Amino acid sequence: xxxxxxxxxxxxxxxxxxxxxxxxxxxxxxxxxxxxxxxxxxxxxxxxxxxxxxxxxxxxxxxxxxxxxxxxxxxxxxxxxxxxxxxxxxxxxxxxxxxxxxxxxxxxxxxxxxxxxxxxxxxxxxxxxxxxxxxxxxxxxxxxxxxxxxxxxxxxxxxxxxxxxxxxxxxxxxxxxxxxxxxxxxxxxxxxxxxxxxxxxxxxxxxxxxxxxxxxxxxxxxxxxxxxxxxxxxxxxxxxxxxxxxxxxxxxxxxxxxxxxxxxxxxxxxxxxxxxxxxxxxxxxxxxxxxxxxxxxxxxxxxxxxxxxxxxxxxxxxxxxxxxxxxxxxxxxxxxxxxxxxxxxxxxxxxxxxxxxxxxxxxxxxxxxxxxxxxxxxxxxxxxxxxxxxxxx
Ligand code: FEO
Numbered sequence: 001x002x003x004x005x006x007x008x009x010x011x012x013x014x015x016x017x018x019x020x021x022x023x024x025x026x027x028x029x030x031x032x033x034x035x036x037x038x039x040x041x042x043x044x045x046x047x048x049x050x051x052x053x054x055x056x057x058x059x060x061x062x063x064x065x066x067x068x069x070x071x072x073x074x075x076x077x078x079x080x081x082x083x084x085x086x087x088x089x090x091x092x093x094x095x096x097x098x099x100x101x102x103x104x105x106x107x108x109x110x111x112x113x114x115x116x117x118x119x120x121x122x123x124x125x126x127x128x129x130x131x132x133x134x135x136x137x138x139x140x141x142x143x144x145x146x147x148x149x150x151x152x153x154x155x156x157x158x159x160x161x162x163x164x165x166x167x168x169x170x171x172x173x174x175x176x177x178x179x180x181x182x183x184x185x186x187x188x189x190x191x192x193x194x195x196x197x198x199x200x201x202x203x204x205x206x207x208x209x210x211x212x213x214x215x216x217x218x219x220x221x222x223x224x225x226x227x228x229x230x231x232x233x234x235x236x237x238x239x240x241x242x243x244x245x246x247x248x249x250x251x252x253x254x255x256x257x258x259x260x261x262x263x264x265x266x267x268x269x270x271x272x273x274x275x276x277x278x279x280x281x282x283x284x285x286x287x288x289x290x291x292x293x294x295x296x297x298x299x300x301x302x303x304x305x306x307x308x309x310x311x312x313x314x315x316x317x318x319x320x321x322x323x324x325x326x327x328x329x330x331x332x333x334x335x336x337x338x339x340x341x342x343x344x345x346x347x348x349x350x351x352x353x354x355x356x357x358x359x360x361x362x363x364x365x366x367x368x369x370x371x372x373x374x375x376x377x378x379x380x381x382x383x384x385x386x387x388x389x390x391x392x393x
Pocket of ligand 1: 077079081082144145163222223
């Protein structure tokens, strides 16, 4: 527990044990599930945390409010990393009212069997009074689920933003940011956004427009630090990512069976390095437990404006891990990328043609025909210097 202001207490927890968020995305630096108390004449709890942290969570709440009852639980978002302990909180505070919006109602009934009498159903802009302060509710559908809303505490210029502005990475004992926090969390914020929220650029833009009308001084997200010092950097990054705006640079993503497509990818990286072009290199077929795999590749797709994809021809198609990567791009409605394909084949060249077709279907700017090469990779067959020059233009 950490007191953040006169009325706000942080009662979130760090999860350093979970290996895969949503069962998919690696967590090398952990993740926090943030929950907050607003303490006034009435007490409001904003979101809960993932199951498995019951004891620590209740101890934090008790440390903040002692034996006082919690009057309201505000549910900004129903994904179970924030809603898992709703039933436990009801058991702890039998008189508690739960503040939701109409889209939350079937979810909270389905997950927790909450009865109508306990629910206070708010629509856009409605508020509840806690005494000297109030909480108003603003819908931000699809950031990250259709029921998602933010809670605004005008007396403290604070927005409880749900997943918006969240990041992977556990938080320090003091969860409030400092000047260095944005730099420290930037990569994990991009990875979180690209992996979890990346499909919803248009709803994120709508949410940003809504928030732009508020004099926000503090952002209390459900994951990662509380943003005060770095607000402008964080909002600007979310704005860019949700517009699919990226820096000049190349995200090289490949899979390889016997090292030939890998050798082409590595040579391309070396040629880009020589030219001073920023790049990232991701082996999707890597068994190294330190590799972020698809998760890291998606992060760097959001960082750089160019994607170079290498795949051998496999069963007359795209190598499966690379096929999964292309599907992940499509699922996230990625826009505006420059694209280049390369890869080896033994008797029939298919992968480069198919990769280009997938890229064209996403309206990417496909740079040339790509580079399919037969059998072993050699410098004589493959002029990666020319490819690097093309990608550097
Ligand atoms: Fe952190 Fe969409 O839940």
